[in-house]
Amino acid sequence: MLSSAYDLSFYEFDEENDPKQYGVLLCDVIHGKPPMKPLYIGLGWYWYYHGIRYGAETACLPTSHGWDSRFINGYPYITAIKTTEEERQAREPLFRERIKPFIEDFDGVWSSFKQELMSMYKEAKESRGLKEWEDIRKLSNIDLLTFFLDFAYIINRKEGEVHFIMLMASYYISGLFQQMWQDIFGVEAAVDPNFNKIMAGFESQAIAVVRGLWTLGRRAVELGLRKAFDTEDNEEVIKNLGKSAAGSQWLKEYKEFLLEHGWRCERMHAYDTPAWVEKLSLAIGNIKMLMAEEVFPFDARIRRVIEERKRTTEEVLAKIPEGQKEAFEISMQAAQKSGYWSEDHTYYCDFYIGALGRWIITEFGRRFAEAGCIDAPEDIHFLHPNEIRKAAIPMGRINLRPYVERRKKEWERNLTIEPKPYYGDISQAQSVLKSDPTLAVSTQIPIVREELKADLYGAASAPGLAEGKARVITSVDNLSELEPGEILVAPGTSAPWTVSFNIISGLISDGGGALSHPVIMAREYGIPCVAGCVEGTTKIKTGQRVRVDGDRGVAYILDR
């Protein structure tokens, strides 16, 4: 039986044939929970799935055509489209050629893509005379529609393609280096402290943005505005600042900063949460958290992290047999850059494209609601891109409520459903993951070592030991509950969580592999971390004392 997915027929799940054909389909809980709304599935996620195929076919991955995906109860399930043996043989020589530039100069390839994306976004805004968030209101319906169509079919598509060709290369390179590591040293790289030390000490754009917020915080202190931040309510902070000349000056600088770096929504991979540039109070919490620090916490640690990387690199290289040394070094350098890319790209890809999408869509939501096509602006998230196009011109002639109602009801039902972790035969998961290592972006399996008698086993880690009070936080909205020195226990962390790394002493996350945000950021900040242990947030309660052993990738609950 086919199960419908908000009328997005191409993502329907065939219960009988799909598991047979693919062996197993794994739930992408990392990106798909809470369930995405139909418009995001049909637009942002649509191009990501396209990007994955595009990346796999452009790189000519020998064993995979990219992912196939299905939506079941609103949750995404993924699997690899394996190649046949014949295809593998034909693709190998092409893959060899296409992957080489990334191994030789990963950063060079990424830099030019980065520039391409940024100038595309800039051009999209400037050519329409748009700068600030409110400017979009000035566009006529037809101009708004063409902006939407450019976004939907050109800008988003390009972003998806760049994003995933880079991701493919990044995963193949990083996966390769981990495998090399294991072959040479006989230990899993992802939980080896030496491996983590070698991968650390590269500043990504994610950190650069947090540094910018810290600088703004220090500027506020310098201008004697500290008191204005002394309230829980961040909206109140903005109001307080507006009352004084110094405060208004600071707000002006803050706004300039956001106009450049605030193109990011509160939640990634959704259009239904506000962007920093849209709602000024959003980044205030981050600034509050940082403004007491006289030195940017990252800078305090980075020198040690880099020194340790250099020393460990020398020690490790001394152990590599002569014939393999050059290849090892090249692979290492490419892997370091792949790891750094994992953090760097979010700014240029997920964040920027998400905020642009929200910008246009929110405005359409407002206009549709005003014209009586839908009940409330937020109902736009239950439409499909093509329905928006059809109803936009002339505005107000089409009743979109029947589309919204049905899908909204289904989405609300999906919210209450706990997704099945997989469909099909789970014993085939390893072979599916092996044929397409990029699937590890969305899935991971803990490395259980019973001899360590731990409470939680991670899939990856960042080195060091930390003991302290656990703080379980399941949504980025509650990040302000954190107190300095606590150990953060989270379902996973993504770029919006970055700020917390400045104050926590350790991290335990349910999701995440060696290239995941928690592991990379913890490494950069020199914070012990165990990621991918699946049950952290269910086993640990706030207030319990926990020990994070990042050297071995396990965690212990000390009192129960």
Add this chain to the structure above:
Amino acid sequence: MPERYIYWLEELGQEFSPLVGKKCANLGEIARIRLPCPPGFAISVEAYEYFMNETGALQEIKDYLVQFKDGLKTIDQFDEASREIRRIVEGKALPEKLRGEIISCYNDLCEKCEVTEVPVSTRSAGPVSHPGQYETYLNVKGKSELLEKVKKVWSSTFNPRSLSFRTQKGLSLESDPIGVAVVKMVNARTAGVLFTADPNTGDTSKMIIEANWGLGESVVGGEVIPDSYVLDKESLEVVKKTLGQKTRHVCFSETGVTEEETPTDKCSTFCLSDEEIKEIGKLGKILEKHFSAPQDVEWAVDENLPFPQCIILLQSRPVVISSRKSPVDQVVDYMLRQF
């Protein structure tokens, strides 16, 4: 019992490798896509098995090997066992059905080539390749000579190096079924090899040709320094030419072949013309595309034919890239083994 033990090359293709061995299957593939290669036929792997069973040779070998219950160990033991087993194998007459088929095909080949006793090469063709392990006989003429040589190729699966290889790999000593390629000899003025990618660096934008006067054996065997040419794969232009010493070459004798000194004037002359180089490169590109991987190609220039018909392909197999590759290529190799 199979219907027949022999196949014409043009009836074959890559997928026949288990039936007739890789070399025959690949030659068949070349013939099938209508690239120039010499006429000939393949004696199947089953023919070897049939011969060994039917004549009782296999049983005799098994009985003989019983005495080495701890396996063969010393060089002397390998030599002794090889001598004895080859005596057993070569002492057997071919079963009538096989003998009839081989003779009939040879007759047909002679007729096709319009020669009474067409000279052929007999080479081993294993379903998995064992380069340099088994024996090859060149310039074989006449039916009885051919039958003898086929048997000798089979019995070469018991030469000391094959026995030691199988011992090392823990494989059974008592037989190693192979096919035999029987192919018309090319009257080669010049011959050699072509790599459609640089085997030393893995560079796939270049092709390398190595060539010497006479038959290709001198180049393949590596005994002389051949002429070498580097071609740009895209344009087929020669980007580098290096004159080799080419002090000796292999040529036909009355039966079989012999190695001779090369006259000094020929040593100091390139043995291929530019148009021949291009033509070889062109064929190599077609092979690479067809097999979807860089190829190691054996070719010869037939003295009796006009250009471009004179360029004949003798073998094609995937290039083995040496470990002296660039580190980046080594990294990619590693990657391809992993994923």
